[in-house]
Amino acid sequence: MMMDQTLEAPPLLSELGFPHMLSTDCMQQMFLVQVNPGEAFTIPTEGGHIQYITGPAPVPMLSHNGSVAPIYLPPGYMPSVMEENGMRKMMLLPPTLEFHPSLPPPPPHLSHYPPHHPALLPHPHIFPPEMPPHYLHHMHSLPIYPEKELMCPTMVMPSLKAQDQLHRRLKERSGPVANANVNPNTNGVHLSTPPPLPKGPPLALYNGHSKPLTPSPRPSRHNKLSGRTRATPPSDTESTDIEAETHKAKEMMSIICKPTVSGLTCHSAVLSWFAPIILPARDLTGADKHTRTHTPPLLCYELVLSQSGTDGDYKLVYQGRDTTFTLGDLKPATHYYARVCVACRSIKGSASEAVTFTTLCTPPDTPPPPRILLRTKSSVGLQWKAPYDNGARITAYLLECCEGKQNSFKEVYCGPSKQYTVVRLTPATRYGFRVAAKSTTGMSAFSEVLSCCTVGCAPPAPSPPALSAVGVSWISLHWSAPCGLVGRDTLTYTLELEEPEGFRPKYTGEEMCYTVKSLERSTSYRFRVLAANAEGHIQPSTVVEYSTSADAPDRPGTPQLHTPPLAHRIHTIWDGPEDDGGSPIMHYVLELSHTDDQWEVVYTGPQQEHVCDGLEPGTWFKLRVYCQSQGGKSQVSECLSVQTAPVHPGPCRALRVSGAITPSEITLSWDAPDCDSGSDMCQYAVEMADSVDTTHTHVYQGPERNCIVTSLLPATHYCFWARAANQAGWGLWSEMFQVSTAATPPQPCGPPVLTVSADPTCVSVSWEVPPCNGAKVCEFRLEWGLQGGPLQVAYHGPSTSWEMTELIPATEYCCRVQAVSEAGAGPFGDIAMVTTPPSVPAAVECVEEVSAESVIDITTGASASRLAVTWKEPCCHGAEITGYNIDLGEQLPLSVGRTSHHVLENLQPNSTLRLRVRALNSIGAGPYSNPLRLRTPPLPPAPPSLECTVCSPHTLKLRWGEGPTRTPTPKGTHYCLHMQTGGDRLVCVYSGSSHSFKLQRLSEATEYNFSIQAVSSAGRGPLSPRYSFSTT
Structure with missing residues (x-):
């Protein structure tokens, strides 16, 4: 609904300022504004915005400090000032004003209106001579109206007919006195002659700011001010005209076409529509054209949306003044209905015809992750649900799998089914699965990954925990994973500590090390470890026992000087620790340092004093001591800082060349003496000579430890010496340093x-x-x-x-x-x-024997006469290998093609061979490989003769392979005795190394058939002929 709003000041209105009419004292000021019908004026509010007041409306404003906010009025309004009873009054009159009507209620939302004030009393007002005397009514109080009445004004002017009658009555009764009263029936209301007005209210009113101001059809409210009425109610004819104009405006706003759809996508659509044509109110009275405005009204549009098209299902999606709106967050492949309606202030038209549209289809939504139906050691059964298809039927599902924590997924199934069993998996292994849906519009995103593990078996017992480190109150252990694990399942280890109640877990996790803390010192503890996976655990490891160590002693006392320090020695003593940690002190360790981070052990022993000899003079040293017992090493004591007596500095060290040597210059540098003798070095000096016997020349003296010697001859030998000086004087010269000036390096060589x-x-x-x-x-x-x-x-x-x-x-x-x-x-x-030119191949390597079945497909033939060898192809040395020669010793070499294996046939069983291999190419034969000794297996043993030694009605005792007349058999031979049952079926009734066997529970007077077979390491021998024996 369009209502009065607080807006910024329009630029086309004139600001009416009147600072010259206001006094500088604190007199109260009152401003009365009379607004013609069809016009409006604006005033600023406390919030910095602009408030519109429409006419007809007389509005009072009160100022206590002589200042007033700017007032924006249409052109032609003139100010008039008068003073009455200590109050200065200013009237802002329109150009056509002939009398002052009574004041209607002011808008309640003008915050600067004052409350009831005694200065606002009814008084007559004398106008200038050119104007007739009129009465001006002053309000005693400013009533407050509801917000709804403010935004939809209900003030209605009296009809023209009533105003004309009142105007004539006032002229007949008016006299020279300005304060003449009207009859008592009017309750003391002072009226002025109104300007000519149109016979009906306009359809829309404008204030020059393109804002429609439509009056409300309701009758005006009556307020009592000091027992007097404010205005005359409108007539029935005036109300009928307002209702007719309102109905006509509503019909015009209902003539709106349905929206048009463009830019249609799967999730959005652009809807646009045309504004209806609304004309301003007709001038039925022939009033002055300047009193009317022709600015089109500001319309508000409401766009509603529905998926079903029913009246109760529409939802408001847009409300504003634009004629285009983009709908977002729509569902793909969904049918929608949209319609629009127009509103202007309190008048709202009917909705347009609904437009229908359907959003585009998109790929399916992301399916939920699959769930597990079954799980075995080598397979996982999965099932998943179908996602929303977004308008296109789902044609297939894509299932992908990855092993472990890798992200390399591979496809395992693609089809219309919503379940699948993945087979050929590794036991006790973790896998990840994800699924995506396909349709004619594309493929959806993959679902979240389902991680699961195939079924495995419980791991064996791990190795016992080993000792990593031990302390006073802790023991650090480590262990290794069990041997013979199947799969790659994650193992969980439990480290248990034996307590009086039994073994208690101290650690459970995947790490294979742990430190048990809060233990007693010098105490033995027993430990064991268990390994478990998803299937549980079998048994713990072997129990081991370890002990904690003793505690370390406290630190000793701070070292003290026993005698004053000398130039090369310091005599120090110290006190023992207060607590030895439970074990006697074995020795003390005294450390000496002349820096903050490097310490040197100068004494180790049971004494509590020591003399440090061989020290550098004038050097600061630090001394500290610690002790050690069976419980460990104590902390170091506090440091003792002491300086030896200073002496003259020693010779400079490491006189050398720093930088490049040129034919005419040498850059020298050197190190300070080993001991500065207790004072800083202040100067250095350098001397030079052509040889040791010649005169020395002084070349440098200064604080730096480097210098450049110039004006030298190229390729000439020179000798140099350096020395240092401190506060004690000059030190000794350094050792001689000999160096020669440089020559130019040779030119580059030509290509070899x-x-x-x-x-x-x-x-x-x-x-x-x-x-x-x-x-x-x-x-x-x-x-x-x-x-x-x-x-x-x-x-x-x-x-x-x-x-x-x-x-x-x-x-x-x-x-x-x-x-x-x-x-x-x-x-x-x-x-x-x-x-380099090509050559014969290199020597063959990795010649080894393999089984003949792994090289070629062999189904028949004895393995005792066959051997298979393989080798690695050697380097060809630039010429391709064409074949190989196999040397078997006494025979000629056997030639084979370009292969890496060969099977030797027709060999003697149980014989030894010496084999070598060499490669051939177009250049010639390469060297032989290292010889390989091979041996053929022996033939399987022949069956022994079978005889019956004892027979009875129910037993038969058979014997074989024994006696001086029988063939001897090799050691390790086993025998298999077969007996014929029904038909020709043979059943093994005995297998072993014995040479006799007794059959029992046989039938009386029945003949039985037997065969025997020998088995040795060479293989299984043939069956013997059948032997027949009968029970008695």
């Missing part, structure tokens, strides 16, 4: 000459001596390497040639040469390349 010899593994390299640049070349460096690889030094020496050996045939090499002289190493020369 490479000559390939008859041997493919040797290459001769030669080069020329380059210009030496003033220093004789003393050495050459030859770098050699594979083409494209790093180069390494293969030779260094004075020679100009070298032979490279042990090269690989058919390989490309490169090399370069560098010359070195006393002046330094010159740059490397150009690179030369050479390729």
